[in-house]
Amino acid sequence: MLIPKIETQAQADIKLYQEGKLKGLLNYLQENSIFYQRFFKTHKVDISKINTLDDLVHIPTTSKDDLQKHNMDFLCVKPKKVIDYLTTSGTSGEPVVFAETEKDLQRLAYNEYISFACATARADDIFQLMVTLDRRFMAGMAYYEGIRKLGGAIVRVGPGNPGLQFDTIERIKPTALVTVPSFLLKLVEYAEKNNIDYKNSSITKAICIGESIRNEDFSLNKLGQRIKDKWDIQLFSTYASTEMGTAFTDCQFGKGGHHHPEMIIVEFLDENEKPVKPGTPGEVTITTLGVEGMPLLRFKTGDICNHHTEKCECGRTTTRLGPVIGRKNQMIKYKGTTLYPPALYDVLNDIEGVENYIVLVDKNTIGTDDIQIRIGANNISEKLEKLIKDSFRTKLRVAPSVAFYAPSEISKMQFPDMSRKPVTFVDNRV
Numbered sequence: 509m510l511i512p513k514i515e516t517q518a519q520a521d522i523k524l525y526q527e528g529k530l531k532g533l534l535n536y537l538q539e540n541s542i543f544y545q546r547f548f549k550t551h552k553v554d555i556s557k558i559n560t561l562d563d564l565v566h567i568p569t570t571s572k573d574d575l576q577k578h579n580m581d582f583l584c585v586k587p588k589k590v591i592d593y594l595t596t597s598g599t600s601g602e603p604v605v606f607a608e609t610e611k612d613l614q615r616l617a618y619n620e621y622i623s624f625a626c627a628t629a630r631a632d633d634i635f636q637l638m639v640t641l642d643r644r645f646m647a648g649m650a651y652y653e654g655i656r657k658l659g660g661a662i663v664r665v666g667p668g669n670p671g672l673q674f675d676t677i678e679r680i681k682p683t684a685l686v687t688v689p690s691f692l693l694k695l696v697e698y699a700e701k702n703n704i705d706y707k708n709s710s711i712t713k714a715i716c717i718g719e720s721i722r723n724e725d726f727s728l729n730k731l732g733q734r735i736k737d738k739w740d741i742q743l744f745s746t747y748a749s750t751e752m753g754t755a756f757t758d759c760q761f762g763k764g765g766h767h768h769p770e771m772i773i774v775e776f777l778d779e780n781e782k783p784v785k786p787g788t789p790g791e792v793t794i795t796t797l798g799v800e801g802m803p804l805l806r807f808k809t810g811d812i813c814n815h816h817t818e819k820c821e822c823g824r825t826t827t828r829l830g831p832v833i834g835r836k837n838q839m840i841k842y843k844g845t846t847l848y849p850p851a852l853y854d855v856l857n858d859i860e861g862v863e864n865y866i867v868l869v870d871k872n873t874i875g876t877d878d879i880q881i882r883i884g885a886n887n888i889s890e891k892l893e894k895l896i897k898d899s900f901r902t903k904l905r906v907a908p909s910v911a912f913y914a915p916s917e918i919s920k921m922q923f924p925d926m927s928r929k930p931v932t933f934v935d936n937r938v
């Protein structure tokens with residue numbers, strides 16, 4: 509199995525390695541980035557004084573707002589060097605444009621190559637891609653290039669369409685799926701309705717994107733467990749974003765997403781932008797390494813995660829990221845409790861009879877948050893409503909208001925035009 513040498517070195521050596529890369533990045537930004545030239549000047553940052561990772565705290569963070577307001581000022585190359593334009597998904601505000609050079613595409617391919625290899629992928633694997641390669645989406649293309657680099661094979665089916673997915677599994681005999689994990693449940697449901705022997709298919713594993721399948725202690729969460737109970741394939745979590753251009757992917761031991769020190773510097777910050785200790789939730793803040801087009805320095809992703817620094821059983825010594833607990837700006841203050849939407853999803857995913865759902869949050873007149881959960885169910889009953897309320901009270905100690913719809917209506921709300929991922933959270937507070 510391929511493990512880059514740096515990923516098994518002592519943490520102190522990894523730090524030194526990254527510090528060397530950081531110097532190069534700071535010089536590159538000073539020379540080529542309109543945004544960071546202005547930023548260093550405004551904030552009186554003397555890059556010659558930034559020598560270690562610990563010195564990073566002397567540089568203010570960069571936010572999504574900076575990217576939205578000054579988008580193309582981040583571009584460090586002449587436009588003719590750009591090969592691929594793409595955007596962020598826009599789930600938290602206006603989408604941001606990213607521009608990739610040839611070197612950036614090679615970097616993305618390398619990143620997915622080592623990430624897929626981390627998830628036990630081999631050259632004889634055939635991957636069925638159940639994500640889009642279009643719609644200005646970085647990840648689909650990155651997976652494609654990464655699997656090519658690994659020497660594996662790919663069949664591009666795209667999202668949805670269970671019939672075509674199973675037709676492909678039957679014809680091509682792929683060994684692995686790349687998918688949003690909740691779609692695996694849709695596949696199982698389709699297979700059961702159509703008498704497809706999915707349990708004895710060629711599929712042995714799935715790389716799961718976009719949704720967490722693990723709890724904080726790395727055990728499978730409700731979604732992960734529901735999949736595993738129905739279809740006993742190996743599930744790998746992966747966490748990534750366009751801004752990072754990097755993936756944190758599970759190894760075969762499933763103890764969090766492994767950090768690849770060649771690709772990115774990662775910090776975990778508290779509310780006051782001070783680093784938190786391992787095991788304490790912090791905002792994932794990243795500095796990209798080796799990016800030519802639009803590198804980022806101390807970019808706050810908005811994702812709240814725990815991190816772990818003990819050596820993994822796979823031999824890697826790199827930091828591991830726990831599942832995303834929530835988005836910082838999606839934090840809900842509800843009846844004296846602080847919640848993130850994934851905690852609500854976890855309760856809903858465990859209730860038989862709940863087909864799909866969408867969570868809406870509003871500010872009420874006294875300035876706290878109201879939650880309304882729209883649930884798609886085929887058999888709406890008082891019993892189901894009571895079961896839902898009781899589950900929330902037991903697991904989260906609060907019971908949000910609930911409204912019932914036909915599953916098809918919820919589906920329509922989840923997939924507005926141009927969405928690349930299902931929308932399960934609607935924030936009306938902003």
Ligand SMILES: [Zn+2]
Pocket residue numbers: 759760761763766820821822823824
């Ligand atoms: Zn590992």
